[in-house]
Amino acid sequence: DTGVSQDPRHKITKRGQNVTFRCDPISEHNRLYWYRQTLGQGPEFLTYFQNEAQLEKSRLLSDRFSAERPKGSFSTLEIQRTEQGDSAMYLCASSANRDRGVGETQYFGPGTRLLVL
């Protein structure tokens, strides 16, 4: 299977602990996105990488959140000092460069469901 993979699929942690999630994009995709989804909402943009460069960050991404994509392949999203409000599904998506006249389609991984107790 060459789709987007995420690890772990589920994470339960206590408030105040740090957690790290990993995303492996589709191998030929140079763009990688992180989203957060809470119950009853659509995915909300967190941050975006083109290759190894983090090009955009949402205001949702507080200073407790950090994302990296070393070498432009897999990416990690770390949340420090987790809070109960961080409980959500964290989705990763990847895409290839947007061709002129053709839109960019993002392909999502299965997500990591985080529960902060």
Add this chain to the structure above:
Amino acid sequence: DQQVKQNSPSLRVQEGRISILNCDYTNSMFDYFLWYKKYPAEGPTFLISISSIKDKNEDGRFTVFLNKSAKHLSLHIVPSQPGDSAVYFCAASAGNQFYFGTGTSLTVIP
């Protein structure tokens, strides 16, 4: 602010009939629109897309219509099948950011 809205949280349709899912947006700079389907405990799966230079795109049982003047798009599924039961998200993009609606839960009744 919610730039992409799906005002119907749920929809029930009889098998074999047409399902119509609606989506409205506010940002006239959006130039690419997508529909995703999501099953529980899975990530969204890409379904169909449309560029703003078109008003219709068809793929098998799925057709997306775009009305730019009304800032409205819709997804038609015909005929609907029980396996289509899922949450459907519309998304819109301008540049590198994608904005998603809150989803419509479709139930196709056998």
